[in-house]
Amino acid sequence: MNWIILIIAGLFETGxxxxxxxxxxxxxxxxVLWWVGFAACLFISMFMMYRAISVGNNPIPIGTAYAVWTGIGAVGGVLAGIFIFNEPVAFWRMFFVFTLIASVVGLKVVSS
Structure with a gap:
């Protein structure tokens, strides 16, 4: 359950x-409305990150949780940049996004 909470926290980081x-x-x-959305997403993201590392029978270690959280935010930020802010799509940019995704998945696989 903590992994699901952490993934949602990462999505709110993108938000x-x-x-x-x-x-x-x-x-x-x-x-002003976008700033309110920023503050709400920031609070929710931080609160859920806190929950993922401190609640339940199997809390996620802070180092792993932070790496996964920022990785989800980074990938989400790049995708938001492409789809919302019309940023360019380039081979090397996408290559490194996919290596980042692979790293996040790898952290999940090796975490106990």
Whole structure:
């Protein structure tokens, strides 16, 4: 269960990064709403990360949890950049995104 919580925390990390980018692109009330979304995603992400490392019978070690959390956020950030912010897709960029995904999966496999 802690792994599911950690994955959701990583998705909210992507959410707060995306909201931050959108807040910088907008003005006025719309920008304020993106800042509120940023704060909400940040709080939820941090709270869920805390839960994943400290609750239940089998908490995830902080080093592993942090690496997985940032990895999910990094991959999500790149994908949000491509699909929402029209950032370029290049072979080497995608190659390293896939190596990052493989590393996150590897950490899950070797974690007890």
């Amino acid at each position: 707060f990064a995306t909201c931050l980018g959108k807040a910088q692109e907008t003005e006025g009330r719309e920008s």
